[in-house]
Amino acid sequence: MVAVVVVLTLTLALVTGGRGGGPSSRALASGPSSSLGVKGPVHTAARTGASGEVGRLLRVGLPVYCGGPHGHEVAFTFDDGPGVYTHYALKKLTEADERATFFIVGRNIDEWPGYLQRELRVGAVEDHTYTHVALIALSPSQITYQLQATAQQIHAITGEHVQFWRPPYELHNPTVDRIAQHLGLVDILWDDDSQDSLGASHTAIIKNVEAGLRPGAIIEMHDNRGQTIRALTTLLPELHRRQLRSVSIPQLLATDPPSPAQLREGLSGCAHEGEVLTSGPPE
Secondary structure (H helix, E strand, O other), rough: OOHHHHHHHHHHHOOOOOOOOOOOOOHHHHHHOOOOOOOOOOOOOOHOOOOOOOOOOHHHHOOEOOOOOOOOEEEEEEEEEEOOOOHHHHHHHHHHOOOEEEEEOOOOOOOOOOOOHHOOEEEEEEEEEOOOOOHHOOOHHHHHHHHHHHHHHHHHHHHOOEEEEEOOOOOOHHHHHHHHHHHOOEEOOOOOEOHHHOOOOOOHHHHHHOOOOOOOOEEEEEOOOOHHHHHHHHHHHHHOOOOOOEEHHHHHHHHOOOOOHHHHHHHOOOOOOOOOOOOOOOO
C-alpha cells in the first residue's frame, strides 16, 4: 500500500506540472498535440476489425499473464525504453538470435531516434504509455491520451499497428481496462518477474528469471538497467540449454495462446505451465 501511495503521489506531481519531460495536465486532458508529430485516430485492431487471437483476447477483456504451455517458446519483454542500455540489449539478442518485445515510453522516442526500427528487427514494439504514469490516478481523457500518443508515435515511425500495452507499475482498474479495450489494446502483464526494477543484482535477476523459465512464460525486464544487460549474458544461453527460445508477444500469442481457463484464473492460471526444462540437448 505504501508503494502504491508513493507511485500515485509521483504521478499526480507529474500530471500537475512536476519534474519530468512529459506534457502538462492541459495537454494530457486535450489529447495528442501536433508537437508529437502524430495526428488522427489510433490505428488499432479495435478500429480496423480485430480478428484471430488478438480479437479473441480483446473480446475477453482480461489481462494476459502468460502463453500456453504446449510449445518451447517464452517471451522476454523489456519496459521503459528506449534508453542508454537499449543498444546493448539489442546487440545481445541479435547475437543470440533471440526475439523480444519492447514496451515503449512515448516521451523517450524523440530522445533516442532510430531505436524503434532497430527494436523491430529483433521483435515487437508495443505501448507503455507516454509518460510512464499510474493511469488509475488520471481522468478518462488523460488515460486515453497516454495510450493514444505512444501508439500513434509508434505507428507514424514504423508503420506498425500497436496491439498490446502494459500498464506502468502494473496499476489498472475497470476504467483503464475499458479504455484500452476500446482502443484495441490487449493488456500484457507477466508471470516471471526479474525484479530488476527493485534493484536486484545481476545474479538475483538470473535466479529470479530462471525460477519461472518454462514454456509460455512472459518475463518482465527493463532495458534501462545495466544489471539486466549483464544478466542476459547468462540468460540467453540458458534458453538454448533448456530447449527454449524467446519470441515476441505477437508470435507467442499466435502460436500458443493462453486458454480461456488461464485467462479467467489470471496469474494463478500460469502456475501449471509446462515442465521446467533443466537439461538435455537442444532441438
